[in-house]
Amino acid sequence: MITVEWRGKPVWIINRTQEMLDTLPKLADQMADPKSEKNQQPAYAQNETRSIKPELLVVVGICTHLGCSPSSKFKHGAEEGMSADWLGGFLCPCHGSTFDFAGRVFKAKPAPTNLEVPPHVYLTDTRILIGEDKKGA
Numbered sequence: 154m155i156t157v158e159w160r161g162k163p164v165w166i167i168n169r170t171q172e173m174l175d176t177l178p179k180l181a182d183q184m185a186d187p188k189s190e191k192n193q194q195p196a197y198a199q200n201e202t203r204s205i206k207p208e209l210l211v212v213v214g215i216c217t218h219l220g221c222s223p224s225s226k227f228k229h230g231a232e233e234g235m236s237a238d239w240l241g242g243f244l245c246p247c248h249g250s251t252f253d254f255a256g257r258v259f260k261a262k263p264a265p266t267n268l269e270v271p272p273h274v275y276l277t278d279t280r281i282l283i284g285e286d287k288k289g290a
């Protein structure tokens with residue numbers, strides 16, 4: 154996971170393993186907006202992985218509740234202080250919102266929406282431009 158800055162906000166770029174991706178369908182019924190149908194991200198992120206390339210997640214690392222910075226909790230289970238059935242993702246320590254490896258918020262948490270996916274476009278296989286997409290947004 155690397156962090157870059159866009160408009161003064163941290164943007165996380167996370168290279169997800171197949172094991173991480175495999176958790177997403179298992180968690181769909183626990184998510185508040187599993188298909189990201191709320192209009193808060195580009196159309197190319199309105200899918201289960203919330204990404205253009207399944208393995209690469211690009212999200213703003215700011216909780217959609219009151220703007221705290223969630224912590225990565227990538228290990229399964231209770232090792233990082235989560236519950237035994239935790240499959241990995243992010244915890245916002247401020248008020249306890251939890252997000253999966255696609256930045257989707259769990260149901261009944263303070264955060265009202267999934268983490269924001271910023272406009273972005275792949276210039277090459279290894280270069281991403283954040284802040285613009287193919288429409289020049």
Ligand code: FES
Nearest residue numbers: 216218219245248
């Ligand atoms: S700011 Fe993240 S849960 Fe409140």
